[in-house]
Amino acid sequence: MPPALEPADFVWLCTFLRTESALVIDESKEYLVTTRLSPILRELGIASLPELVVQLKRRPMTTVHRRVIEAMTTNETSFFRDVHPFETLKNQVLPDLVRRRGSAGLNIWCAASSTGQEPYTIAMVLRDMFPDVAARSRIYCTDINTLVLERTRQGLYTQLEVNRGLPAPMLVKYFERKGSEWQVREELRRMIDTRVMNLAVPWTGMPTMDIVFIRNVLIYFDVPTKKQIITRIRSNMAMDGYLFLGGAETLLNIDDNFARSHEGKSTLYKRAA
């Protein structure tokens, strides 16, 4: 069994990740470090996690540093993940916004969008329901990880990835085969705008958003950083804009300027101030 990390090395690694990507990893998440980094050791030609830390302590930053940040910041995602938020999107949010905005396009932001399954899910739902609005809408995909943004732009997925959570009628309607993989059709890829972004650092140049998805990513930040992120997101939203968090997440003690409602089996936040 390869050597585990010494406590001092684990602390150093947590500091490195916090400094470079604002990820907050404490002792309770040591399994996450081992799970995410062990698979890339062979790729990097490094024998063990302790040896990896030795290399990370060197400067300047190299491929090793970047690969570690990428491995720790690539979040699992899938099409129609958790299902219920997209039912709420379809049954409540989109009809409400289209009623207010008419056929004008919508600006939708997927923060920490990973490999793109979430924004493409949104694109499929919007295109199915309101094709004219979809044609004028933009879905902004931001992530700290450039590799996943490139995957998003390509819209190429494996059989295992399209097998998960994606209704077969949607697969047939919105994908085409590319060799052994599946590619999102161009009409949906055209809706996507990708940008590198570290949520923990103030950003500029993002248009006013009608809908923001920031799901299962705030858990990686400490409370002060969560507050800053949500405050900045809120000020980037239309006054009647909607916010989606992950199923187990809440804005309690983070931001009280959103009205919360339960729609079906999901919780919905609407900007209130």
Added chain:
Amino acid sequence: MNALVVDDSRAIRSVIARMLRGMGYSVAEAGNGRDALDQLAQSGSVPVLALLDWNMPVMDGYALLRELRANDRYLGTKIMMVTTETELERMQAALEAGADEYLMKPFTPDALREKLAILGLEAAA
């Protein structure tokens, strides 16, 4: 809740049946479309869920799908193709013939569970 698994590979039938039983289903199995229809006729049961392989001897999954959809008795049965046929045209044909879902082999237990959720079939347990 009862389910029907139709696949000419006993090993694959067994794996799928075990997954479904783990989710609380009682599972009947058949090795081809003709056997499946005979079993259904004899038992008189109407499964809530039928998982059909495509390529089988005697009667393949597509033919079985069409037979089931031609019979009002199975209107409420959710039918999912579970197959190595991964061409878009096959998928389209199955959906047009009345399949509710399509799961490509190989698949994970999570993928099966998620497809059942899409069909509105939560785990029975």
